[in-house]
Structure formats: C-alpha cells, structure tokens
Amino acid sequence: MNKDIGPIEDLIKKLNRLPGIGSKTAQRLAYHIIEMDESEVSDIANSLIRAKKETKKCSICMNYADSDPCDICSNKLRDDSIICVVENPKDVEAMERSLSFRGKYHVLHGVISPLKGKSAEDVTIKELLNRIEKGNVKEVIVATNPTVDGDATARYIQNILDKYDIIISRIGYGLPVGGDLEFYDEITISTAMQNRRKLD
Numbered sequence: 001m002n003k004d005i006g007p008i009e010d011l012i013k014k015l016n017r018l019p020g021i022g023s024k025t026a027q028r029l030a031y032h033i034i035e036m037d038e039s040e041v042s043d044i045a046n047s048l049i050r051a052k053k054e055t056k057k058c059s060i061c062m063n064y065a066d067s068d069p070c071d072i073c074s075n076k077l078r079d080d081s082i083i084c085v086v087e088n089p090k091d092v093e094a095m096e097r098s099l100s101f102r103g104k105y106h107v108l109h110g111v112i113s114p115l116k117g118k119s120a121e122d123v124t125i126k127e128l129l130n131r132i133e134k135g136n137v138k139e140v141i142v143a144t145n146p147t148v149d150g151d152a153t154a155r156y157i158q159n160i161l162d163k164y165d166i167i168i169s170r171i172g173y174g175l176p177v178g179g180d181l182e183f184y185d186e187i188t189i190s191t192a193m194q195n196r197r198k199l200d
Ligand SMILES: [Zn+2]
Pocket: 058, 059, 060, 061, 062, 063, 069, 070, 071, 072, 073, 074
C-alpha cells in the first residue's frame, strides 16, 4: 500500500496494472468498488487471494489447476500419445470448448520471441522434452497462435523434436493470420484441428 497517496488513487493505480485496464477503466472500477457493500468487496478480495494461493501448476502439462496432476492429465480416457502444445491456459479452455481434441495438452506459458527477449528457456519447452523422453508420445500438435512468434515457436519445436520418431503437426488451416486461439469459435478450432498439417 502506498501511504503517500489517498486510498482511491492507490486503488486506481493498482487496477491500472492489470492487463486491458487503462486509467479510465481503472478509475471507473475504483469508484464502483467504493460504492459497493463492504461484504461484497471483501468477497472479491478473498477470491483474488484464494485463486492465487490455491491454484497450482500441473507438473505434467504445466496448466493451472486446483490439483496436481490436473483433471485432464489424470483422465485415463484421454489419449496420452497425442500432445497438443498451446501458448496459454486460456487456449486449453478454447480447445476444450471445441470438443475437437481428446489427447493431452502442454502449456508453454508464452512463445519464443527474440524481439521481446523471450527464448526457449522462458517457456516450458524443457518440460515438453521431458514428456517426449518418457516414450509413448506418437504425435505433437503445435497449436500456438498463427502469428510470427507462434510460427517461429512451432518451427523451434519441430527442430528439437526432429530426432524423435513422432509426427509433428501444426494447426492453422482456416485460422486468420495474426489471430489468437482464445477468441475463435468452436467450429473454427475444430476445423483447424482436423486440417492440421504435418510439419516437415
Ligand atoms: Zn496437467
């Protein structure tokens, strides 16, 4: 807490740090919060802290979950010979909504982007390799976004997995270039999955 500025000003500054919340929105939210009942505000504050404290990273797929391994990784009905690699946890949700995939996931938590100073060490590629090393994976579907960085990351994954006897494919057909998986509808995602192409 910053004691040098008033509580509203302090709250506006904190809200402004969140992605997608500019100073105008931060201001609007702050005044809205002030006008809410104290119990409602406590409720939101408690949810923020609880989500932060109780959310774990699944040690297999690296997705956020409330258990480790997560529900998807521990689901015996899902095919663990196919791994779908996505950029972010939100992409897993989008993929699940599309009902087009019954394998397992791997969440990179970002992409490789030399321009933004992000290298392979900044994403969970090492953890992906560990999973491949264990053996029974037959196909890796790279479902990073159809952006310059998403494509570069797909190529990087293709190169490091080249020595293994697995199929590496890339979704993309029908996906608008530069788009973001989390905003696509179910049909677009499921078509993109069906039309994945082998990387070679
Ligand atoms: Zn998992």
